[in-house]
Amino acid sequence: MDRAAAETATALVPGIPRDAEGAVFREPWEAQAFAMALTLHARGLFTWNEWAASLADEIKRAQASGDPDTGETYYRHWLATLEKLIAAKGIATPDTLHRYRDAWDHAADRTPHGQPIELKPEDFR
Template identity: 85%
Template structure:
């Protein structure tokens, strides 16, 4: 495991992992993890700041009924990433939602097994 991923796994308790490091059930989970590592490396947040924000996100989800079985961990990770990006002024929540909706639209129109390609039409 690379040193940045190892530092993240050590600094942020609860990351699903095995003896080799973080584990992911879906490609998007690894991508969300990688985005957080990159933004941390670029100085957007510290690991203690990230861990606190992630813990707050998980607490909010549990208060709304999340059973905390571990299956939703990276959904919380992604929500934390979106919240911090918006809070730090990198992108607005509206922009993030606009792109999420566009990717959902692109995924809906893409045949299973084909690469998802985002087009201007997906923003309509």
């Protein structure tokens, strides 16, 4: 992950769980979602102001639906925001995102703990 980009995002996007060294993650997928957002920002898909506003809207929707906002769901909101922006910008349709999410779940289910997850054609069936 590009450290300078991570530091910029951590400074500009409110609510990112952090410690003295920067963003912190409880699970590997949280770091991966963070890195995907950094990469898409670097490619010009959205500005950090646009990202922060979209993330704030997602968190407000979740809170209105009963999310207790304890911080444990922060990266779930991050991922939902990422998926919504990708769909809104025409990068991938919601159906494509669901297809890949299902394939990833299938691949993860068949992968032994500690091994890298690899998507295979049969994961998309």
